[in-house]
Amino acid sequence: MAQSILKLNGTQIVDGAGNPVLLRGAGIGGWMNMENFITGYPGREYQIREALAEVIGEEKSQFFFDKFLEYFFTESDAKFYKSLGLNCIRVPFNYRHFEDDMNPGVIKPDGFKWLDRIVDLCAAEGIYTILDLHTAPGGHNGDWHSDAGHHIAEFWRHKHFQDRAVWLWENIAAHYKDNVWIAGYNPLNEPCDPTKTRLTVWYDRVYDAIRAADPDHLLFWDGNTFASDFSCFNIETCKRWTGSVYACHDYSNFGFPLSPEQYTGSEAQRARVRRSYEKKVAWMKENNLPIWNGEFGPVYARRQYDGDATDGINTSRISLLKDQLDIYDDENIPWSIWTYKDIGYQGMVYVNPETKYMKLFRNFLEKKFRTAIDAWGADESHVKHIWDPLEKFFADNVEEKYRGLYPHPVWKFENRISRISRNILLAEYMVKEWADHFDGMGFEELDEIAQSFRFENCIQREELNKVLQDHRDVHRK
Numbered sequence: 001m002a003q004s005i006l007k008l009n010g011t012q013i014v015d016g017a018g019n020p021v022l023l024r025g026a027g028i029g030g031w032m033n034m035e036n037f038i039t040g041y042p043g044r045e046y047q048i049r050e051a052l053a054e055v056i057g058e059e060k061s062q063f064f065f066d067k068f069l070e071y072f073f074t075e076s077d078a079k080f081y082k083s084l085g086l087n088c089i090r091v092p093f094n095y096r097h098f099e100d101d102m103n104p105g106v107i108k109p110d111g112f113k114w115l116d117r118i119v120d121l122c123a124a125e126g127i128y129t130i131l132d133l134h135t136a137p138g139g140h141n142g143d144w145h146s147d148a149g150h151h152i153a154e155f156w157r158h159k160h161f162q163d164r165a166v167w168l169w170e171n172i173a174a175h176y177k178d179n180v181w182i183a184g185y186n187p188l189n190e191p192c193d194p195t196k197t198r199l200t201v202w203y204d205r206v207y208d209a210i211r212a213a214d215p216d217h218l219l220f221w222d223g224n225t226f227a228s229d230f231s232c233f234n235i236e237t238c239k240r241w242t243g244s245v246y247a248c249h250d251y252s253n254f255g256f257p258l259s260p261e262q263y264t265g266s267e268a269q270r271a272r273v274r275r276s277y278e279k280k281v282a283w284m285k286e287n288n289l290p291i292w293n294g295e296f297g298p299v300y301a302r303r304q305y306d307g308d309a310t311d312g313i314n315t316s317r318i319s320l321l322k323d324q325l326d327i328y329d330d331e332n333i334p335w336s337i338w339t340y341k342d343i344g345y346q347g348m349v350y351v352n353p354e355t356k357y358m359k360l361f362r363n364f365l366e367k368k369f370r371t372a373i374d375a376w377g378a379d380e381s382h383v384k385h386i387w388d389p390l391e392k393f394f395a396d397n398v399e400e401k402y403r404g405l406y407p408h409p410v411w412k413f414e415n416r417i418s419r420i421s422r423n424i425l426l427a428e429y430m431v432k433e434w435a436d437h438f439d440g441m442g443f444e445e446l447d448e449i450a451q452s453f454r455f456e457n458c459i460q461r462e463e464l465n466k467v468l469q470d471h472r473d474v475h476r477k
């Protein structure tokens with residue numbers, strides 16, 4: 001039977017013949033939406049692109065980033081991914097690939113180049129893709145991955161930004177409407193609408209826009225506040241959204257350095273991990289709706305930073321991951337772990353420390369670690385003594401009742417201060433320093449550096465990959 005577009009049968013995703021298809025795989029973070037901890041730069045993608053162009057010129061800078069995009073995911077990656085038995089890859093992308101802020105409403109001539117390429121590379125191996133708008137105009141959440149450069153999610157305050165994202169989806173849906181290897185569209189990653197009233201209004205609009213062009217592909221809707229909260233979803237509105245799956249992101253605090261206790265898998269800890277998942281999916285369960293866990297996964301210790309504690313930490317993180325995967329097996333839900341490839345913090349494969357890129361940035365990366373400049377999995381031990389008095393200053397001057405600024409309590413009062421001051425403010429000062437590493441380089445050298453990201457120059461995180469393989473098609477319901 002010819003391949004056909006995936007659809008829903010009740011809460012299950014099925015193929016054209018009605019056979020269940022359990023979509024399990026990873027997200028390819030840091031690629032069509034570059035991220036600081038994934039590729040090693042400070043701040044935001046748009047900042048480093050601008051800074052590199054300033055240092056080596058527009059042409060060479062464009063060349064470097066194109067080469068980076070080319071090498072980051074090739075046929076070798078697709079084949080390796082397939083060899084693990086994973087069947088779906090979530091592809092986060094930045095709207096800037098398609099539209100120039102200075103020329104809105106016009107698809108760039110090469111807009112679909114990279115997305116088409118990965119969809120085809122994966123299709124050739126029988127891997128589905130889920131297209132995820134990770135970065136929308138104006139910033140739809142306050143974190144670095146929305147590539148906005150500030151922490152206020154302006155997307156929700158400007159209809160103009162919302163219109164542009166709807167228009168982009170119209171174009172994408174029209175482009176891929178017949179592609180059977182696309183499992184579906186994930187219209188917005190981790191929205192953070194502080195009013196909790198605008199998100200579903202926008203979802204309703206984008207639903208109509210996508211469906212006008214493409215009546216069939218599945219839609220994967222992230223909950224509000226980093227895909228954790230569905231309290232603002234109205235079930236009557238959602239009944240209208242045919243072919244819809246609801247996406248939580250199930251990160252556990254135990255998987256990160258800021259966790260006050262190491263995960264040992266005690267009964268109490270396992271119960272907490274379960275509770276955290278159940279809280280995120282409660283609304284879907286109450287309404288008998290399909291669930292997708294679009295992101296989860298711990299970060300890992302690195303010997304160069306964590307020394308002798310490395311193995312112990314990683315054993316604990318892997319055991320957390322296994323316990324999470326057991327829950328998803330019990331629940332029979334599809335998932336997409338974060339993330340496929342990086343420079344060595346979370347990826348299933350990571351760039352070899354002996355490559356040109358890693359050698360060039362060795363000291364810089366050490367400084368990034370020491371200053372805890374990236375928000376993701378920050379280890380604050382080297383800077384805590386500096387931020388403690390700052391946090392005390394804020395606490396002394398902000399009454400308790402005024403401390404709960406959105407997205408509180410996900411961003412705690414203290415976290416907000418360090419997050420904004422380091423991840424945005426300090427990072428801004430380090431952007432040019434990153435770009436200066438490329439000063440004086442020619443095309444050949446830039447190409448060699450970008451090649452560091454090739455699959456052949458990466459190390460496989462075998463323990464992680466083995467665990468994913470063990471769970472790729474287990475379901476107990």
Ligand SMILES: O[C@@H]1[C@@H](O)[C@H](O[C@@H]2CO[C@@H](O[C@@H]3CO[C@@H](O)[C@H](O)[C@H]3O)[C@H](O)[C@H]2O)OC[C@H]1O
Nearest residue numbers: 029035143145189190226228251252253376410
């Ligand atoms: O691009 C990804 C991005 O999508 C993702 O964002 C973070 C997800 O987690 C958020 O914090 C969690 C909120 O829920 C709590 O229960 C968890 O304990 C928190 O970890 C965080 O603010 C987002 O930035 O993650 C990594 C990026 O690379």
